[in-house]
Amino acid sequence: MQKRKIIRRILDNITEKLLTISGAVTGIAILFITFFLFTEGAALFQSPQVEHGYALYVNSSNPVNNLQPEETKAIFDAEITNWNTLGGKNSEIKIFRIDDAFQIYPESELGENYELLPAKLGEIISKEENILAFLPTQYAPQGAAVKALAGKNIQPKEYFLGKEWLPTATPVPLFGVLPLVLGTLLVSIVALLIALPLGLGVAIYLSEMASDKQRRLLKPVIELLAGIPSVVYGFFGLVVLVPIVQKTLNLPVGETAFTGSLLLAIMALPTIISVAEDALRNTPRTMREASLALGATQWQTIYRVVIPYAKSGISAAVVLGIGRAIGETMAVMMVTGNAAVMPHSLMESVRTIPATIAAELGEAPAGGAHYQALFLLGCILFVFTMIISISAEIISKKKNYKTH
Amino acid sequence: MNKKLSQQIAFIIFKLFGILVVAILISILGFIIVNGISVINWKFLTAFPNEGMTTGGIFPAIVGTLYLIIGSLLFAFPLGVMSAIYTHEYAGKGWIVKTIRMMTNNLASIPSIVFGLFGMALFVNKLNFGDSIIAGSLTLGLLALPVIIRTTEEALKAVPNTYREASLALGATKLQTIKKVVIPAAMPNIITGLILSIGRVSGETAPILFTVAAYLLPQLPTGIFDQAMALPYHLYVLATSGTDLEASRPMAYGTALVLIMIVLTMNLLASFMRRKLEKNRSK
Structure with a gap:
């Protein structure tokens, strides 16, 4: 009897220790990811400029x-x-x-x-x-x-400010990430410009105007949109969106930055809608009632009271939307044409950072300069999204300070 | 009058936006369902790809995805649930929990291709697993972790504190309370999280590109160190790099439909469970 008790106590102790350790699992995972990405990536600057060997x-x-x-x-x-x-x-x-x-x-x-x-x-x-x-x-x-x-050795300046990405050129491969960074930003920002008014509109509709019945219809639809895998979006973009863009805009090819933005806008919609709707709904009822009691119409109340109140939440939605768009790989890769050149117009093919990694890592021999350059691209992406996610957190916290 | 007019215009616009979003979803789903439904039959689901992937079926891709779902959740589910139990039941309200929560949020925001890079560097190269089911599963598991942690935390939050207090008052230890009272009460919600993460894991392509996915395999994988085909990657291959793109289009539609059906079934199941639980609670 006594013995069993002791064993159980030991077992319980072990279980609790295990729980404590697993509590830190996400932190450990992030630490690991950072470590591996940056050690592989930073090794690029120890590689000679001229082709290896x-x-x-x-x-x-x-x-x-x-x-x-x-x-x-x-x-x-x-x-x-x-x-x-x-x-x-x-x-x-x-x-x-x-x-x-x-x-x-x-x-x-x-x-x-x-x-x-x-x-x-x-x-x-x-x-x-x-x-x-x-x-x-x-x-x-x-x-x-x-x-x-x-x-x-390859210099950081050549990498971060270089305007040409020719990773397999001989005798000197060029690893200039500027066209990729600009391509990513272009596609993501245009996507956001399309998705933001649309997403905000739907969020306002959902939180302020829709009846219960309409909400019950729309909410699952948005959840479903969020659930569709990105490769399916990419496939849809490839067979439907690309020909449409090509025909309506009369372009030589339909695989353009604009096509990518359009597809990304659709994909970013669920994030923007649900975060913005949460923010709008959090506006206290009393504030709405006060505005309405003063004789404002419902619409005046929305844009004079509700939206200003929910501003930080809406900003968080914007930031998270950008985050989703910047990291998206498969869909963008399938519809933007992937030309690694400085983007000049929306109607030309561009290549984003994630698409570059996905397209080239398979052919880059492990440990070579090309491989390391791609890992460094991963680091850039990682830092981008970290900044975005932390700033989203700070933005949405700000509001709490104000109200409490 | 002017006020009313601008309100009407604004409301009409927003309503149109709402309709547009529904129309987008319907057109995407409808497009794939209409084109894919005629391809799907018993043979498509149970045969190997044939003749340069223009005929035959997608059986190995379905099996591969199944292996990846099982493998990744075997790793991520216990770990995620334990992590959530620690943060919710043990850790105080101080900086530790805040840091952990921030880390979880950050992990969720990392793009999936970065997970792929990491999986390749650590599991495939450093640990020498090669392109294998285990490397892919671990990579996908990391991706599923934040989903599981978040939903489990929500589940634990929903267990009333009176349950815990009653158990403790009867002389149970904290661990006993968690094991016998809190977890059983939270179980349905935790399962919802599990289902959601199945949906997430089965649709991801970027993390498996360099850790497990094979273009075409003549036989099913026999062990965890084998490569495997997977539905999302198979769709990507069919759509962009098959030998005869036009001829393999029907196969692509069919694959897309199967993939969407798996993912959406999981999501619908999860939201159905959640709604049912909410109803039960309000009773």
């Missing part, structure tokens, strides 16, 4: 010591063709790739495992003063007249 070499008489990633890209795109643009001599840049070596020397001269290749490469570079050689570091050229260009 490669380096750039020049003749040692060349006064140029390093190149910016944009410059390297421009050279290999044949936009820069002369060394003097880069502060060197006035002579044409001769690009040399590893494949070119096989044109010059037959394979038999390079040794069985290409062990003679570095020396041959050194020879080529020494002979040609204006060469820019892009070679694997495994076969780093050997010779007195060879100079490796100083390999810098």
Whole structure:
């Protein structure tokens, strides 16, 4: 008897400890998410600018010591063709790739495992003063007249302010997130501009005007809208919305930022409606009655008394709506066309941050610069939504201070 | 007169907005139901995809989604319920509860693709699970946690304090009170939360993209370290990257309808239960 009691007490103790630990589970989860996202993401700035495993070499008489990633890209795109643009001599840049070596020397001269290749490469570079050689570091050229260009790591400035997102370009991939960030903001903000008046209108209708019967019809409809999976919205957008947008606006393609905004607006509606409606309903009855007693009409009461009173709740609805829109992945990916360029107009294809992650992570080798760049995108998204969710909380708290 | 006119205009506009929202929902649901209903039959639900996913069925995707629902909730349900019990029954009203609640809200607001990234970094790569049902389940479980915690807290809140006091007055310990009185009373509401999270888990695509989902599998998964197909990802594949998009359209409509039916059944069931409980309480 005594023994059983002790065992039970121990068991109870363990259970209570377990409860305490699991109380912190969401905190631990967030900590873990933050940790993994940021360690993977921050590693990007320890990655070299030039494609992994490669380096750039020049003749040692060349006064140029390093190149910016944009410059390297421009050279290999044949936009820069002369060394003097880069502060060197006035002579044409001769690009040399590893494949070119096989044109010059037959394979038999390079040794069985290409062990003679570095020396041959050194020879080529020494002979040609204006060469820019892009070679694997495994076969780093050997010779007195060879100079490796100083390999810098990817800089935060290039990442956060870069205007080009070309993650698979050689020899230098470009990871500029500006077009993605702007694409995300454009699509989300336009979505909100569409959804906000609509959502607020429905919220006002629901809380102030609708009869019980109408409310009982509308509320479940809104809940159902919230329940539809985003991939189904995306599918609907793809087969219905995209052709409609293309036809009515007479565009070459229907997959535009505007299509994405339209779809996101529909998806953000339930959030906006239910949060705003809660806020409106929380207006004390006495305030409405006071206004009505003063001779105001119902509509005057709504926009002079109820809406100002519910302002913080409505702001929270706006903020949460943005949060939902910014993080939405599948639906946006399916209807915006995903061109990773700086957005110029609403009627062009854009690419958002979540869509970029979803589309490219599968092809990015784990641990590479591309992979890390995508994780850093995840960090940006994470920070965005954290700021949004915390500010929504602060906004909706503000009201409590005022009224109590 | 002017006042009345502006009121009438405003009310008409808002009413139109309301009608518009209903129309949007009806058009989305109607579109998928009308196009999908003719595809769904016994064979569609029980056969494997065939001929580049243009014929056959979606059986492996249904089974995969089922595995993911079970796997994620096996992990998230006990943890979420325990977490809610701690915050509601044990922790005081101080900063701890406030912090935990804020964390739960924040976890709920993290975009699902970020969960996918995290799942890939931790479960797939670091813990070396590979693309597997267990990695996908754990990732989806994290996503379901805030839903379960919130609904359980609501459920516990709805248990009158007199129940607890009566039990304690009879000499029961706090844990006994929770086990024998509070949880049974809160159970129906907790189950509602469970149903809601099934709806949430079965519809998510982004978190499973890199943790479990397979494009096409010739057989069903045999263990928790196998990849699996899943309905939402299968719909995405059918809609965007099948071998013959036009020919696989009917399959896509059918998949979308099955997916919507699962999710909406869960949501309707949950709201039905909630309404019934509210009625019982008011009696």
